[in-house]
Amino acid sequence: xxxxxxxxxxxxxxxxxxxxxxxxxxxxxxxxxxxxxxxxxxxxxxxxxxxxxxxxxxxxxxxxxxxxxxxxxxxxxxxxxxxxxxxxxxxxxxxxxxxxxxxxxxxxxxxxxxx
Amino acid sequence: xxxxxxxxxxxxxxxxxxxxxxxxxxxxxxxxxxxxxxxxxxxxxxxxxxxxxxxxxxxxxxxxxxxxxxxxxxxxxxxxxxxxxxxxxxxxxxxxxxxxxxxxxxxxxxx
Numbered sequence: 364x365x366x367x368x369x370x371x372x373x374x375x376x377x378x379x380x381x382x383x384x385x386x387x388x389x390x391x392x393x394x395x396x397x398x399x400x401x402x403x404x405x406x407x408x409x410x411x412x413x414x415x416x417x418x419x420x421x422x423x424x425x426x427x428x429x430x431x432x433x434x435x436x437x438x439x440x441x442x443x444x445x446x447x448x449x450x451x452x453x454x455x456x457x458x459x460x461x462x463x464x465x466x467x468x469x470x471x472x473x474x475x476x477x478x
Numbered sequence: 479x480x481x482x483x484x485x486x487x488x489x490x491x492x493x494x495x496x497x498x499x500x501x502x503x504x505x506x507x508x509x510x511x512x513x514x515x516x517x518x519x520x521x522x523x524x525x526x527x528x529x530x531x532x533x534x535x536x537x538x539x540x541x542x543x544x545x546x547x548x549x550x551x552x553x554x555x556x557x558x559x560x561x562x563x564x565x566x567x568x569x570x571x572x573x574x575x576x577x578x579x580x581x582x583x584x585x586x587x588x589x
Contacts, residue, residue: 469520
């Protein structure tokens with residue numbers, strides 16, 4: 364069965380450009396999470412979705428970051444006017460339902476480099 | 479700030495030895511999970527321990543939880559070279575819905 368997929372796997376962009384990162388969760392998983400991992404660091408929680416709604420957006424670092432999820436499936440993380448400090452690996456995870464008793468299944472990540 | 483902090487930051491052992499990693503957290507939790515990350519890959523879930531549990535086992539893994547000290551430990555017995563990876567604890571900070579990961583322990587098992 365297919366796991367969580369993310370695209371692109373690598374993205375190099377120039378400072379000031381917008382980027383879109385995509386996550387395809389495991390079919391049937393209602394909860395979806397976005398994290399950011401800087402080099403040699405832990406995971407920084409960004410946002411999670413239960414269905415199409417995001418109950419908590421407090422983890423987004425700035426108003427340049429936004430995310431949406433449509434049809435309870437695919438999610439897109441958009442970073443506007445990228446800055447060099449946005450360079451990181453962006454990880455997506457899904458779980459059968461929200462709740463910390465559920466295992467998260469992670470995608471391979473998108474490595475974003477802002478020049 | 480991150481909820482969890484693992485120590486040591488890095489650990490190097492010989493194959494066959496046991497590896498112990500510790501995680502400390504700041505606020506009350508409902509659940510704590512341990513994950514493993516191979517270099518350049520996503521994370522893989524290892525084990526979940528609930529706040530009312532003190533110890534769990536899964537194969538060569540043993541996890542303990544001490545809620546009074548707000549700490550957890552992960553023990554890998556009879557380590558193998560394939561166990562080389564980074565290990566992260568994740569807690570829910572009492573929210574029950576989202577996870578906060580620590581900075582991880584980088585484990586190297588030397589064949």
